[in-house]
Amino acid sequence: MQGLVASTADRPLLSAIENAGLLGITSKQLASTTGRPVVEVEATLRRLSQAQRVLRVGKGLWILPRYKGQPGEESDVRGPSWYLDRFLKGFELPGPDPFQGEIQFNPNEELPVHRWWPYVQGFSAEFVRRTCEAFDIGPGKVVLDPFAGSGTVSVEARLRGAQTIASELMPVAAMVIRAKHLWTAAPSRVRSAARKLVVRARRGTPAPPPFLRETSRQFAPGALDSLLRMRAELERLPAGEVRSLLELAFAGVLVASSRLKRSPCLGYARKPEVGAETPYQRFLGMAELIATDLTWLKPQRGRFGPPAQVLEENSKQLDLPEASVDLAITSPPYVNGMDYVMNYKLEMAWLGQVRSYEDLARLKSDMVACDNVSPSVISAHEAGRWVKEDGWLSHALGQIEENIASKTVYRRRDMAEIVAKYFDDLVPVIVAVHRALRPGGKFVVVNGDSWMAGSYVPGDLLFGRLAVRAGFEVEKFEVARVRRSGQRRDFLLRESVLTLRKGAS
Ligand SMILES: C[S@@+](CC[C@H](N)C(=O)[O-])C[C@H]1O[C@@H](n2cnc3c(N)ncnc32)[C@H](O)[C@@H]1O
Structure with a gap:
């Protein structure tokens, strides 16, 4: 029928x-x-x-x-529709508008400069371009990303002639952004330095392995030997543009030369064993790609803005001059989302950016809280006023606590406190962005909602509510895509684009 x-x-x-x-x-x-x-x-x-x-x-x-009848859709339980309906009505928004276009990083793998560092958690360049177009970003304008990741916003806005500021705490990401703005390096020098490095590495001696205990498990012996030889030669290069670009190329081939994959978290993969030659070839391939893009950039140089101002710091301490920024675009870590430090420890250890497990732990405790953060960091944290006073947040936190209390075993019994700290970590960033924007300036935020401990947390809408408390107006809410919850495959979550505006007064 x-x-x-x-x-x-x-x-x-x-x-x-x-x-x-x-x-x-x-x-x-x-x-x-x-x-x-x-x-x-x-x-x-x-x-x-x-x-x-x-x-x-x-x-x-x-x-x-x-x-x-999906969990959270019953009338007595607060699920996605309950929150969304009230959010839209509360701010007199028509939506949710479906967002048209690609938002995820994948298509960037074909694009000049963006492809120097494939970053699963990144924006699509198209999304940034369209946002910049919508807000008339060009020469004379300033664009900020307070959670800059691989610097997609800074690269795209600079290509349009704007000045850009990228704030990012994770050293490998800050290094990537800086390298992705080295547009004056001579392509021929990059090519020849890469070739010479490989020749010397084959003849030379390997550097000592990084401190990570699992190094010999992560790499086949031949590939490990080649990578350590390249690492030794990289350290001998004089500091400067070419070295930075080759470090980027080297970091970019580590996972591909290992027994690991990132999808999106780093883990062991079933794949053919990588031989000793592969790391050299991949490195040369990446250097060639960089050289090709530098050649593409050269004749257009006059049109671009200056290299990004990269602030390698905790965005909670972001302190930019008042009313100095025209547009902020960002995607914060999602609530209960990725442990970025664990996911990128491989590159950070190989580049010498972290030298011990203590370094990793310190870095993790400064990042926006995720569910892998040390229990001592959580127990030392006192929830802030804005978080305590938000009725929706208190409800969600109460529900998480109740659900965990009813379970005999749960991975993190302090999950509600982790979530409270997550939002507390975002508050100073929202306040700093509001201060830095010019009156009328926009803050475009790509974010998501979450399902955890049997409770629904509308992370994107809660971000909006905290932003309103900081003085923003909510202008638009668009649903970019539907995604599946990692904890409940049958529960559909969303990725959204929230547009905020700093009022004129
Ligand atoms: C979703 S990613 C951003 C990706 C970015 N939109 C792009 O296109 O590459 C979020 C970033 O926030 C960074 N981050 C987390 N906590 C931070 C903090 N306290 N200060 C600065 N950056 C932080 C992470 O290292 C991560 O790179």
Whole structure:
């Protein structure tokens, strides 16, 4: 019966509804996504609804029936729709608008400069470009990213002629951003220095391995030997642009030359054993790519802004002159998200940016809190006023505590405190960005929501509420994509784009 009702012509419509997941999608949005007239879409929806293939929920939102009754959708429990509905109404927003376009890093792997450091957690260059276009970013404008990662914002905004500021705590990321702004290096020097380095490495002696206990497990013996030889030669290079670019190339081939993969967390992979020659070839390949992009940049140099100002510091201490920034774009770590330090310890150890497990622990305790942070850092933390006074946050924290109390075993019994610290860590950054923006300046934030300890935490909306407390107005909320929860594969989460505005007064 169902097969007769839904034809192949219905597929684009059904897959658009599927993509909207728990959030649902309106008939107008469906019409624009599928390129069909609204009346036709509405007629199809009526037919599919009679056959129980789609379901109308709330105010004209369509979902697939399997999303009905998802955890958090019952009326007495606060789930995604409960929060989203109130957030949109509270700020008189029409949405949630579906965001059009690519937001994730993947397409950057083909793009000049961005491809020097493939960074799974990064923005797509297209997203930054469109945001800069929307806010008229060009020469004379200043763009800030307080959680700069691999520097996508600074590279894209500089290409448009703007001045850029990138604040980032993790040393390997700060190093990557600096290197990605070395646009005056001579391509021929990069190529010849890379070739000479490989020749010398083959003849030379290996450097001592980094301090990580698992090094010999992470690499096949031949590949490890080649990498250590290259590392020894890198240390002999004189400081300067070429060395920085070759360090970037070297760091960029470590995982590919190992038994590991990053997807997005670093872990062991089943893959063919890497031979002794591979690290040399990959390194030369990366150096060639950098040289090619430097050649592409050269004739256009006059159009670009200056190299990014990279602040390698804790963004909680960000202190920029008041009203000096036109646009801030960022993506903070997500609540209960990645442990960046553990994920990038390999590169940091090989580059000598961290020299011991104590260095790693110190760095981790300064990062925005994640669920891998040391229990002593959490127990020493006293929740701040804004976090304590936010009704939604208190509710979510209370629910997490209650759920954990009812379990005999749970990985982190201090999860509610971790989440409280996570939001506390964001508050000074939001305040600093607000101060730094010019009146009317925008703050565009890509963020996500989370499912943890049997509770739903709307991290993106809570960020918005804290921003309002700091003086921002909420201008727009867009849903960029639906993603699956790591803890409950059947629970759909979102990635969103929140646009905030600093008022004129
Ligand atoms: C989602 S990533 C940003 C990715 C970036 N949008 C890009 O395109 O590459 C978040 C970044 O925040 C950084 N971070 C976390 N805590 C920080 C802190 N307290 N101060 C500065 N940066 C921090 C992490 O190291 C990570 O690189």
